[in-house]
Every structure is written in structure tokens, then in C-alpha cells.
Amino acid sequence: MEYPVYLQMTETENVVAIQGPSRFWEGQKLGNQVLQHDVVCRTWPERQRVMDMLESEGPWSRISKEAFDRAWDPEMTEPDWGLQEHVELASRTTFGISSKARWFARVTTLTQLRGALAWAKEHDVPMLVLGGGSNMLLHGDVHALVLQVDIRGVEVLPQGPTGAVVSAGAGEPWHEFVMRTLDDSWHGLENLSLIPGNVGASPMQNIGAYGVEVKDHFAWLDAVRIEDGALERFDASKCQFGYRDSVFKREERGNWIIVRVAFHLDRESPLRMGYGAIEHELADIPEERRTHRDVSEAVIRIRQSKLPDPAVVGNAGSFFKNPTVPSTVAQALKEAHPSMPQYPQAGGGVKLAAGWLIEQSGWKGHSRETHGVHDRQALVLVHFGGATGQEVWVLAQDVMASVHQKFGVQLEPEVNQIKLHPTD
Numbered sequence: 562m563e564y565p566v567y568l569q570m571t572e573t574e575n576v577v578a579i580q581g582p583s584r585f586w587e588g589q590k591l592g593n594q595v596l597q598h599d600v601v602c603r604t605w606p607e608r609q610r611v612m613d614m615l616e617s618e619g620p621w622s623r624i625s626k627e628a629f630d631r632a633w634d635p636e637m638t639e640p641d642w643g644l645q646e647h648v649e650l651a652s653r654t655t656f657g658i659s660s661k662a663r664w665f666a667r668v669t670t671l672t673q674l675r676g677a678l679a680w681a682k683e684h685d686v687p688m689l690v691l692g693g694g695s696n697m698l699l700h701g702d703v704h705a706l707v708l709q710v711d712i713r714g715v716e717v718l719p720q721g722p723t724g725a726v727v728s729a730g731a732g733e734p735w736h737e738f739v740m741r742t743l744d745d746s747w748h749g750l751e752n753l754s755l756i757p758g759n760v761g762a763s764p765m766q767n768i769g770a771y772g773v774e775v776k777d778h779f780a781w782l783d784a785v786r787i788e789d790g791a792l793e794r795f796d797a798s799k800c801q802f803g804y805r806d807s808v809f810k811r812e813e814r815g816n817w818i819i820v821r822v823a824f825h826l827d828r829e830s831p832l833r834m835g836y837g838a839i840e841h842e843l844a845d846i847p848e849e850r851r852t853h854r855d856v857s858e859a860v861i862r863i864r865q866s867k868l869p870d871p872a873v874v875g876n877a878g879s880f881f882k883n884p885t886v887p888s889t890v891a892q893a894l895k896e897a898h899p900s901m902p903q904y905p906q907a908g909g910g911v912k913l914a915a916g917w918l919i920e921q922s923g924w925k926g927h928s929r930e931t932h933g934v935h936d937r938q939a940l941v942l943v944h945f946g947g948a949t950g951q952e953v954w955v956l957a958q959d960v961m962a963s964v965h966q967k968f969g970v971q972l973e974p975e976v977n978q979i980k981l982h983p984t985d
């Protein structure tokens with residue numbers, strides 16, 4: 562049998578999604594009240610109930626996923642979404658650069674999101690989705706409907722003796738989510754502690770740090786198609802993850818809004834301490850006593866020592882990607898610069914450290930009063946206050962040109978460049 566199976570109870574709005582022989586999700590509407598349950602069937606009578614529902618006799622009939630989505634909306638009592646105009650975005654991006662959104666809305670439910678999508682379509686207005694605003698540089702004002710997707714909620718679906726699929730609404734702040742999984746001993750995301758941004762943005766660019774990437778624990782994501790509001794589930798292969806990359810940055814760019822992301826976590830997930838800096842941070846704790854919490858705390862200390870806190874100084878993390886060059890090029894570079902860090906890749910090619918290239922080109926700590934290059938991690942551009950997006954972009958281009966001139970290597974920005982200037 563193919564799961565999930567969607568069912569609706571005749572003449573009611575009660576629906577269930579059966580995810581397997583021993584678990585299902587149930588939504589019931591009682592007057593104005595909405596109840597939802599995630600049911601894991603531990604006893605035989607509970608499993609029998611699933612079998613009865615699947616028999617499709619009696620009150621339950623099968624429905625399509627689309628019908629299920631339409632029937633089930635926990636926020637049916639609150640479909641409104643507030644459209645605002647000329648909204649300042651400085652405090653809504655981690656760069657903190659001043660820029661105005663022509664239209665702005667914060668949506669907290671699928672219905673509100675669909676309402677906003679329909680409005681944008683009807684008025685032929687482009688759309689910009691803002692998660693935590695942690696990976697974008699706004700070059701100027703944004704002539705678009707800027708949507709802040711603030712869909713929340715964490716759900717846990719136990720799987721096997723020690724595992725779980727843990728999903729979170731796109732609007733959950735990433736670090737808070739990671740802390741919550743650790744509090745509940747669902748392990749796997751600890752190396753990704755303290756990364757700014759929201760859960761919804763994490764698969765977009767397959768965030769990664771200290772030897773772990775989102776794709777290593779990814780289960781699935783649900784996304785709404787901008788064109789028609791349809792909800793679709795993406796598994797890992799459909800997301801086509803790569804280094805700081807996914808299908809959502811390429812072929813499907815601008816087509817989807819991610820609303821929920823799920824991860825495979827496990828109480829017994831192995832500790833990953835291969836990254837030199839982590840091993841060094843944990844040197845004082847005997848190997849057999851190290852915990853996932855220790856790894857998380859080590860990562861937090863390393864990040865705090867190297868990366869600027871967006872609450873203190875505006876930035877979007879690594880501004881550039883680490884470039885990959887053919888091995889012949891890497892060899893020639895190594896001969897000319899013996900201390901250059903190089904990381905041979907499994908699929909061929911050699912990855913270089915953009916931070917090292919930028920530092921060697923003399924940019925580390927470079928300042929243009931309102932903005933500059935971070936003095937402890939040259940990959941990060943920083944905004945001290947009062948800079949425009951254009952000015953930061955000019956600096957980025959100067960850095961790229963200078964690295965190209967010195968090493969013949971072309972850097973690429975990792976941060977999304979947003980150029981939707983006003984026309985009215």
C-alpha cells in the first residue's frame with residue numbers, strides 16, 4: 562500500500578492522513594474548535610482502527626491530497642492577512658540595511674499564504690519571500706509583495722526504536738528549533754547550532770557547518786506553488802541538494818514557498834567532531850564522556866569567536882561560496898602558494914577556502930566606514946550602519962575582482978542578491 566492515504570468522514574469535515582500501518586494524523590472540526598492529533602498506534606486495537614479506516618467501508622472515503630488540503634485548514638476561523646504598504650525592512654534582514662517594501666504581509670497559516678498569493682497574482686505583483694532575512698542583500702527598495710512566512714509548530718513522529726521524523730513550520734527560528742531538538746534528545750542537528758535564519762530557508766541553500774549539512778538529516782519538505790497555491794511534498798532527491806544549493810536556487814527558483822521541513826533525527830545519532838576546530842574545543846572532555854550537547858556548545862563557542870552576531874553588527878554569514886577548481890588548477894596554485902588550504906572533493910575538483918583567498922588579497926578587516934570585511938572571518942561582509950545595499954555590493958565586487966586578479970579564481974556570492982527596484 563502507498564502511504565499517505567487521505568480519508569474524509571462522510572458529511573463531516575473530519576479528515577485523516579494515514580502515514581503507515583501504525584500511525585496517522587487526524588483533524589476534527591467541532592463547531593468553532595479545531596482539534597488535531599498525531600496518533601502513534603502502540604496497541605492492537607489502535608492498529609485495528611487504522612485497518613478499519615483503510616477498508617474504506619463505513620463512514621470513511623478516500624480523497625486526494627488536494628481535497629485533504631482544502632478540507633483541512635486549522636486556521637479556518639482566521640483567514641485574513643494584513644496587507645501593509647511601504648514597510649521598512651531594515652529590522653527584518655540580518656544585514657540591517659534600509660530598504661522599503663512596496664507591499665508587505667506576515668502570514669501565519671496556509672490560508673493566509675494562499676490569500677496573499679492570490680492577491681499578488683490578481684494584481685500582477687512580483688513576490689519576495691522573507692524567512693529570517695538572513696541570506697539576502699537588498700540592493701534598493703523592493704517593488705514587490707514581501708511575504709514574511711511565519712508558519713510555526715514542531716511535530717514529532719517517532720520512528721523505530723530510537724528515531725523520529727521531527728518537522729517544523731518554516732517560520733520557526735532555526736537555532737531555537739535546533740535547541741529544542743537537543744532538549745528532547747533528538748540528535749543530528751547539533752553541528753548546525755547558532756546558524757541565523759528560519760527553518761524554511763534551511764533546505765533552500767542546504768545550510769551547512771562543521772562537517773554537517775541539512776541534506777544529511779533531511780526527510781521531506783512541504784511547499785506551496787506560487788502559481789496556484791497547491792501544496793506539494795518534496796523528498797531529498799526532488800530537492801537536488803548540492804553545496805549551498807538546491808533545486809529551489811536553480812530550476813525551481815521563485816516557484817515555491819516552503820512551509821514545513823522535516824528531519825530524520827535519532828537519539829543515537831553519531832557525534833561528528835571531525836572538523837578540527839571542534840576536536841580542539843572539546844579537548845578537555847574525555848572522548849567517552851562527550852555528548853551532543855557538548856558538540857553544540859563547542860560549535861556555538863567557535864561561531865561566536867569568529868562570526869559577527871547580526872544583533873550587534875549587520876551581516877549575512879558567509880557572503881561568498883568556497884569555490885571549486887579543477888585539480889590541475891589547484892596544483893598550480895599550491896605550487897605558487899604552498900600554504901593555501903585545499904579540500905579535494907569526492908566528485909572531482911578541489912575546493913578552496915574563499916576566506917583565505919580574500920585575506921591573502923589584503924581585505925580582512927577592510928573598512929569603508931559604514932561597511933566592510935569582517936576582521937575575524939574574511940568571508941563575511943559587515944554593515945556597521947548607514948550603508949546602502951548598492952554600496953555593499955560594490956565592495957563585494959571589488960573583493961571578487963581583487964581575488965580574481967591575484968589568484969585567477971572567480972568567487973561567487975552565496976548571499977542572494979535582490980534587485981527589484983520601484984517602477985512607480
Ligand code: EPU
Nearest residue numbers: 770771772878879881882883902914916917920938939940
Ligand atoms: N580562512 C582564512 N582567513 C579567513 C577565513 C578563513 O585564512 O578570514 C581559512 C581558515 O584558516 C581555514 C579555511 O580558510 O583554513 C576554512 O575556514 P573555516 O573553517 O573557518 O570555514 P569557511 O570555509 O571559512 C565554511 C562555511 C561557513 C561555516 C564554516 C564551518 C561556506 C561559504 N562557509 O566557512 O558557513 O560556518 O565553513 O563549517 O561554506 C555561512 O554559510 O554563512 C557560514 C558561516
